[in-house]
Structure formats: C-alpha cells, structure tokens
Amino acid sequence: MPLIELSDVGKTYRSMRGASYQALKDFNLQIEPGEFLCLLGTSGCGKTTVLNMVAGFEKHTEGRITVHDRPLSGPAADRGVVFQGDDSLYPWLSALGNIEFGLRMAGIPRKERHERAHYYLELVGLKGQGHKHPAELSGGMKQRIQIARVLANEPEILLMDEPFGALDAQTRSVMQKELLSIWAATRKTVLFITHDIDEAVTLATRIGVMHAGPASKLKATIDVDLTTEQRDRTNDGYVTVYRQVHALLRDEVAIAMKRASS
Amino acid sequence: MNNRLDVLYRIGGYICGFALLFAIWHIAAVYFVRSILFPPPGRVILKAIELLQDGTLQEQVAVSLRRIMTGFAGGAAIGIPLGLAIGSFRPVRYLLEPFTEFFRFIPATAMITVAVIWFGIGEGSKIFLIIYTTVFIVTLNTAAGVGAISPNKIRAARSMGASTRQLFLYVALPATAPHILTGMRLAMGNSFVTIVAAELIAANAGLGKMIWDARLYMLVDQIFVALLTLGLLGFTADRLFRWGIYAFAGRFSPTA
Ligand SMILES: Nc1ncnc2c1ncn2[C@@H]1O[C@H](COP(=O)(O)OP(=O)(O)OP(=O)(O)O)[C@@H](O)[C@H]1O
Ligand SMILES: [Mg+2]
Numbered sequence: 001m002p003l004i005e006l007s008d009v010g011k012t013y014r015s016m017r018g019a020s021y022q023a024l025k026d027f028n029l030q031i032e033p034g035e036f037l038c039l040l041g042t043s044g045c046g047k048t049t050v051l052n053m054v055a056g057f058e059k060h061t062e063g064r065i066t067v068h069d070r071p072l073s074g075p076a077a078d079r080g081v082v083f084q085g086d087d088s089l090y091p092w093l094s095a096l097g098n099i100e101f102g103l104r105m106a107g108i109p110r111k112e113r114h115e116r117a118h119y120y121l122e123l124v125g126l127k128g129q130g131h132k133h134p135a136e137l138s139g140g141m142k143q144r145i146q147i148a149r150v151l152a153n154e155p156e157i158l159l160m161d162e163p164f165g166a167l168d169a170q171t172r173s174v175m176q177k178e179l180l181s182i183w184a185a186t187r188k189t190v191l192f193i194t195h196d197i198d199e200a201v202t203l204a205t206r207i208g209v210m211h212a213g214p215a216s217k218l219k220a221t222i223d224v225d226l227t228t229e230q231r232d233r234t235n236d237g238y239v240t241v242y243r244q245v246h247a248l249l250r251d252e253v254a255i256a257m258k259r260a261s262s
Numbered sequence: 263m264n265n266r267l268d269v270l271y272r273i274g275g276y277i278c279g280f281a282l283l284f285a286i287w288h289i290a291a292v293y294f295v296r297s298i299l300f301p302p303p304g305r306v307i308l309k310a311i312e313l314l315q316d317g318t319l320q321e322q323v324a325v326s327l328r329r330i331m332t333g334f335a336g337g338a339a340i341g342i343p344l345g346l347a348i349g350s351f352r353p354v355r356y357l358l359e360p361f362t363e364f365f366r367f368i369p370a371t372a373m374i375t376v377a378v379i380w381f382g383i384g385e386g387s388k389i390f391l392i393i394y395t396t397v398f399i400v401t402l403n404t405a406a407g408v409g410a411i412s413p414n415k416i417r418a419a420r421s422m423g424a425s426t427r428q429l430f431l432y433v434a435l436p437a438t439a440p441h442i443l444t445g446m447r448l449a450m451g452n453s454f455v456t457i458v459a460a461e462l463i464a465a466n467a468g469l470g471k472m473i474w475d476a477r478l479y480m481l482v483d484q485i486f487v488a489l490l491t492l493g494l495l496g497f498t499a500d501r502l503f504r505w506g507i508y509a510f511a512g513r514f515s516p517t518a
Contacts, residue, residue, distance in 0.1 A: 056421070057417050057420075074420070075420035077422060077423030080421060081418065083417075085414065087412040088414035088415055088418040090437075092437070092439070101419070101422055102423055105428050105432070149418075150422075
C-alpha cells in the first residue's frame with residue numbers, strides 16, 4: 001500500500017482580481033514507504049505546488065490526497081519540510097535551539113531534547129557549532145541545520161523543495177552524500193524536488209518527470225536501480241538513466257519556452 | 263576581541279562628542295553671544311548642582327519620569343496585543359485600521375486641552391497623553407512586524423507540530439520583538455515631547471513646569487538646567503532601548 005497517494009489531483013490558483021490559473025490537473029502519484037522520489041520538471045510546472053499540498057500548506061482543488069490512506073488536514077509533525085531558502089530558520093534561536101524546536105513543542109524534557117539535538121547536529125557534521133545563531137552560519141551550514149531540525153523531529157516523511165539549490169557545486173555534492181547516508185540509516189520516505197538531473201540520478205530510487213504547465217501532470221516515472229558505487233557520472237548505468245530523464249525533460253523545456261514566448 | 267574594541271571606540275566617541283558640544287556652547291556663550299540670556303555650560307552646571315543639593319531637580323525629574331513611565335508602560339501594554347491582533351487577523355485589521363489611521367494624524371500635543379478638560383490638571387491628563395502618544399506607534403510597528411514574518415517560519419513550525427498557541431508564543435512573538443522594541447523606542451521619544459508640552463501648558467509639577475516657572479522669573483540658568491536634563495534623560499532612555507533591541511534581537515535584527 002502506498003504511503004502517499006495523489007489521485008486525479010487538480011490545483012487552481014485564484015488571484016484577488018478574479019483571474020485563475022490551473023497549475024495541476026489529473027495529477028497522479030503514489031509513493032511507497034522508504035522510497036526516495038525525486039520530482040523533476042521545468043520551472044513553473046508546479047513542483048512546489050505538489051510539495052506544498054502534500055505538506056498541507058495548500059489545499060488541492062480537485063481529487064484526493066492521502067497519507068496512510070487518510071485524507072490530509074493541514075500540516076503536521078509526520079511530514080517534515082526542508083525549505084528552499086533559509087528564511088524558515090528562527091534567527092533568535094541558536095542552531096541547537098532551532099534543532100530542538102519541534103521537540104520543545106512536543107513537550108519533550110530538556111535533557112532528552114538536548115541529547116537528540118546534539119545527535120543530529122553531529123549527524124549533519126556541525127558538532128560544536130550548536131551555540132551559533134543562523135546569522136553566524138554559512139548558507140550550507142544553515143541548510144544542514146534545517147535538515148537536522150527536520151530529522152530531530154523524526155517525521156515519517158521528508159519533503160524537500162530544492163534544498164541544495166542555492167549551494168555551490170562542492171557543498172552541494174557533500175550535502176547530497178550526507179543526505180544519502182542519513183537516508184540509508186533512517187529509511188525515511190522522501191519527496192525531493194529538484195530541477196537538476198544529476199542531483200536526481202544521484203539521489204533517487206525513482207524519478208518523476210512532470211509536464212510543462214499549465215494543467216501539469218506527471219509525464220513518466222523512471223526507476224533508478226543503481227548502487228551507491230554506480231551513482232557516478234562516469235558509470236554506464238548512471239548515464240543511461242540520465243539520458244532517459246533528459247529525453248523526457250527536453251521536450252517539456254521546448255514546450256515551456258514556446259508557451260512563454262507566445 | 264573586535265567587539266570590545268568597538269564598544270571602547272563608541273564610548274570614546276560619545277565622550278569626545280559631548281566634550282565638543284560643551285566646548286562649542288562655551289565658546290559661543292563667552293566669546294560671541296555674551297548675554298545673560300545665554301549662559302555658558304559652567305554656570306548651568308553650577309546651577310544644576312545647586313538645584314540637586316536642594317532637591318528640586320530630582321523632584322521635578324521624578325515627577326516627569328513617573329508620568330512618562332506609567333503612560334508608556336500603559337500604552338505599550340495596550341499597543342502590543344492590539345498590534346499582534348491587527349497583524350494576525352485580517353478582520354481585526356479591517357475593523358481597527360480606521361482607528362489607528364485616524365488618530366495617528368491627531369498629535370498628542372493637539373489633545374492637551376481636551377485631556378485637561380477631561381482628566382484635570384494633575385496626573386490623569388499627563389498619563390492619558392503619554393498613553394495616547396505611545397499606543398498608536400507601538401500598535402503600528404507591532405502589526406507591521408507581524409506582517410513581516412516570512413510565511414515559511416510559520417509553515418515550518420506547523421510541520422514541526424506547533425499548536426496555534428505555540429505558534430503565537432514561540433514564533434510570532436519573538437519574530438516581532440525587534441519591531442515592537444523599535445516602536446517603543448519611537449514612542450519613548452514622543453513621550454518626552456508630549457510630557458514637556460503638557461507640563462508647559464498645564465501642570466503643577468515636572469520639568470516642563472520648571473521651565474515655565476523659570477520663564478516667569480527670568481531664571482535663564484534654570485531653564486537651561488531643565489533643557490540639559492531633558493537631553494540627558496532622553497539620550498539615556500534611547501540608549502537603553504537600542505541596547506534592549508540589540509540584546510533581544512541580537513545579531514540578526516536589521517533595526518539594531
Ligand atoms: N500562490 C499562487 N498564486 C497564483 N499562482 C501561483 C501561486 N503559486 C504558484 N502559482 C503558479 O503555479 C505555477 C506552478 O508554480 P510552482 O511554484 O509550483 O512551480 P515550480 O515547479 O515549483 O517552479 P520552480 O522550479 O521555478 O520553483 C506557476 O505558473 C506559478 O505562477
Ligand atoms: Mg518551486
């Protein structure tokens with residue numbers, strides 16, 4: 001049984017001036033427990049919209065979204081979200097305070113909270129930096145704090161919206177490796193949004209490619225059966241998957257460009 | 263550390279700045295104006311010491327400060343929850359915005375006469391005026407602060423399991439704190455203006471009254487003592503607030 005299920009989901013945005021925009025239509029996706037699903041698509045196709053609906057931030061206007069076969073009712077602690085920017089961190093709290101936030105809300109005693117926060121701080125490679133405030137941390141460090149904060153809360157599902165989009169190539173590659181080892185250790189279910197094919201092939205167990213908007217839906221999904229060693233740009237298996245995804249995406253980019261210019 | 267050096271520089275700068283101010287004042291009074299109507303700093307300080315020794319200065323300062331503090335605390339106590347409510351709930355905003363936007367343009371000094379008619383010449387009218395001058399600025403800044411919280415901060419808290427009450431206490435309030443303190447800092451400046459104006463026009467005690475009485479008997483030195491005291495009090499209050507904003511909001515606050 002799928003953990004997350006989107007059936008014939010549609011989303012129409014209505015602006016205050018009465019104009020409406022149908023971002024998604026008949027969107028179908030099922031995510032199994034333990035899957036690492038990367039969602040790819042052209043800019044503006046509706047990836048964030050999908051994630052925001054699964055997170056419970058936005059209400060879908062058609063169809064059905066269920067988690068554990070139950071319809072969603074807003075955000076909850078079972079679905080942790082890593083945001084694209086760093087504006088979701090709390091600048092008045094230290095790194096450790098940020099990581100502890102969810103545990104504090106759940107009323108977990110201070111001592112246990114500290115232990116768990118320290119554990120995840122170390123897991124994301126920031127041991128000894130817990131006393132620093134977000135303003136004193138680099139972009140990559142802040143992104144790690146976000147990840148540690150979500151992990152410390154031990155959600156069943158991780159929702160990540162281009163979490164490494166703003167990082168430089170080296171940091172990004174380090175973070176990808178860290179995320180993979182964390183995922184291997186915890187076997188969370190991950191919905192990961194990116195527009196970088198390499199990132200998707202490096203991380204995913206399955207890749208979903210979306211059509212260009214408006215009224216976007218899933219175009220195809222590709223299973224990625226690669227071992228950790230095979231996830232390397234020089235590997236044949238890697239290249240094959242890359243080509244498949246690239247071919248699916250190429251047409252959509254062309255369509256999106258044409259729609260934008262007409 | 264760099265920080266300590268910075269503090270030293272700042273204190274040094276303040277001392278030099280004040281010394282320069284007194285030097286210019288002294289030169290202007292002794293060498294250029296040379297009038298009994300413009301006393302040099304030395305004479306004003308001597309007068310201040312005299313007034314301190316017989317206790318009148320402390321007395322008047324205490325009266326004015328007590329009025330400011332009471333009204334200011336009252337105004338903030340009304341303004342902060344009001345601003346939080348306006349910023350958080352759209353219907354409340356639409357309901358209350360006409361009030362804040364309307365009274366904002368009627369300065370407290372324009373309300374002095376009405377205040378005296380309503381609350382008499384004593385403490386009541388002064389405290390009313392300080393509350394009046396404080397409430398709107400604090401409300402507006404608080405509401406703007408709530409509006410400036412990035413939606414992702416709230417969303418993140420929600421998906422970490424925060425209840426509405428927790429969201430308010432642990433996200434909205436601390437995120438808005440720098441704006442609240444900025445509003446209070448502006449309100450403190452207004453309170454000084456308002457209290458002096460009110461005491462000049464109608465009062466039985468206070469620094470403004472002291473200036474007014476001195477004018478009647480042409481005690482120019484005493485007027486200058488009152489002016490100097492006002493400047494120093496205002497400066498100290500403002501520094502305390504800046505420090506509060508910095509300490510509370512720390513390194514991240516754009517207003518600190
Ligand atoms: N709140 C909103 N109101 C109106 N339209 C919106 C809103 N949010 C998104 N849209 C529109 O919906 C479409 C999909 O937006 P979305 O943010 O999901 O795209 P995306 O795939 O995440 O793009 P990107 O890769 O650039 O982040 C866009 O055309 C966008 O203009
Ligand atoms: Mg997006």
